[in-house]
Amino acid sequence: MEKQQLHRGFGLWASLSLVIGTIIGSGIFFKQGSVLQVAGNTTTAMWAWFAGGILTLASGMSVAEVGSQMAKTGGIYHYIEQLYGRTLGYLAGWMQVVFYGPAMMGAISAYFGVLFVAMFDLPSHYSIWIGMAALACVGLINSIPNRFSAGFQMVTTVIKLLPIIALIVFGLFFGHHDALGQTVTAIGHTSGGGFGVAVLATLFAYDGWVTLANISGEIKNPQKTLPRAIVFGILLVIVAYVGVSFGVYRSLTANQIASLGENTTLAMATNAFGYWGGRLLSVAILISLLGTLNGKVVSFPRVLYAMAxxxxxxxxxxxxxxxxxxxxxxxxxxxxxxxxxxxxxxTNPDQLSNYAVFVTFLFYILVLAGTFILRKRDPQGLNRSFSMPLYPLVPIVAIVGSLYIEVSEIMHDFQGVLISVLIVLLGYPVLLNLRHKQK
Structure with a gap:
């Protein structure tokens, strides 16, 4: 009997939309206040958004080089298995399937429900059911041929880019403040952490690009398409994030941004385009969350499929x-x-997804280090369809940045680190049981 094959329905544009659409969720709209508060001034905050993007781009190029040589569904599960063996590969897959993937889906769905009931003045207890309904609808879209989920991803990505472009244009041409050099001086909003912690705060908004690697088996010409989509997608997101931040700093004072916190971009949109402008931004954020949720539902089940x-x-x-x-x-x-x-x-899926950051970046570091292993195995690059520029500087930057995140997580949430590691290790006895049955 002929083995069933995944349909390669993701071309370059759909793959690019998956990268951009999965990264751009709610972070760019809600993180402006927190990044500025820990940075202390707009210049440092702007550099933090740029540095977070460069770190993400370095990681993306490194993973793209690995992925171009292992164009198979499963992403980091498959990469780590090929680089380090079945046990570590299995634990990477287990982490994504039973912990990180569902927690991310749950967190995004729950947040969608909260924003939805707030926008339409519905009773708060409806939020859970609305979030679950949104996830179920996205699940249905992904249960039919993948050209529909690819099309949905492209549509939601275009829609979510429209308010970003509007915020950038308004800030550039109609803002009245100096974007750089403003300092947070408001009482009760003292800055803390400085540049390093500010960069860490931006990485939440840059997360999600690696999901494309999970669906290599559904990408047309993945050896070329995957690197292009990851690199160009991250570059576009960096431009969007730095541009929005510049627009916000031109439109509002540093003290206003620090005081508004998560409501910063909503206040900016309302000031710029009136009441209905603010409402339209809220609708765009809801659509943005659906696009991000679609990216997760497209991606993570493919890891389970590959493991099975x-x-x-x-x-x-x-x-x-x-x-x-x-x-x-x-x-x-x-x-x-x-x-x-x-x-x-x-549970609180948002908290669980935060716990998973530590182990997720542990596995990221293993993949990043894999660039050196593969270069040593294939020094001539005969099997490498994409070679990152500035090697070995790029993977070194990515690894050092990821190690900084790990150290920060240990220092700030040691209990969460232990919980996440224990959940991943629970997969090991399951693996032993599978091996016993296969003998």
Whole structure:
């Protein structure tokens, strides 16, 4: 019997939209105040947004080089398995399937519900159900041929870019303040942390680019398309984020931004375009969250599918199967959505996703270090369709930046680090059980 194959429905534009659409969620709209507060002044904050983008770009180029040589569904699960062996690869996949992926889906869905009820003045207890309904709808879109999820990603990405362009243009041409050199002096809003912590604060807004690597089996010509989409997607996001920040600093004073906090961009949009302008921005943010959620639902179940295809998951025959018409891994999609539903009901998925940052970056570091391993294995680059510029500086920057994040996490949330590590290690006895059954 011929093995079912994933449908390669993601071309360059759809892949580019997945990168941009998954990165740009709510962070750029809600992180302006917190980044400025810890930076202390607009110049440092602007450099922090730029530095966070450069660190993300260095990581993206490094992973793109690895991915161009391992164009197979599964992303870092597949990369780490090929670089370091089955055990570490399995733990990387386990982390994404039962912990990080569902927590991210749950957190985005829950946040969508909160914003939705606030916008339409609905009772707050409806937020959970609205968030779950949004996740279910995105799940349905992903359960039919992937040209629909790819199209949905492109549409939501275009829509979410419109308010970003409007904020940049307004700030550039109609702002009345000096974007650089302003200092936060408001009482009760003293800065703390400086440049390093400010960069760390921006990385939440830059997260999500690596999800494209999980769907290599559905990308047309992945050896060339994946590196291009990751690199150009991150570059566009850097321009958007730095541009929005510059526009905000031109439109509002540093003290106003620090006081407004998460409401900074909403206040700017309302001042610039009136009441309905603010409402339209809120609608754009909701659509932006749907696009980000779609990126997660497209990406993470493919890791489960890849693990099951390798026999690295319980009930592998179920989760390696594809729907006979849509060629999508529907069993994997709905299992992860089900776990996300449980997290929404019984835990705080946003907190769990924060806990997962530490172990996620541990596995990122392993992939980044893999660039040196693959260069040593193939010094002539015969199997390398994409070679990053400025090697070895680029992966070194990415690794040092990621190590800084790890140290910061240990210092700021040691309990969360322990919880995340324990959850990942719970996958090891499952792996031992699978190996025993396979003997």
């Amino acid at each position: 295809d390798n026999g690295d998951f319980l009930f592998a025959n179920i989760f390696r199967s594809l729907h006979h018409r849509s060629k999508t891994p529907n069993a994997a999609i709905w299992l992860m959505i089900g776990i996300a539903f449980l997290m929404i009901f019984f």
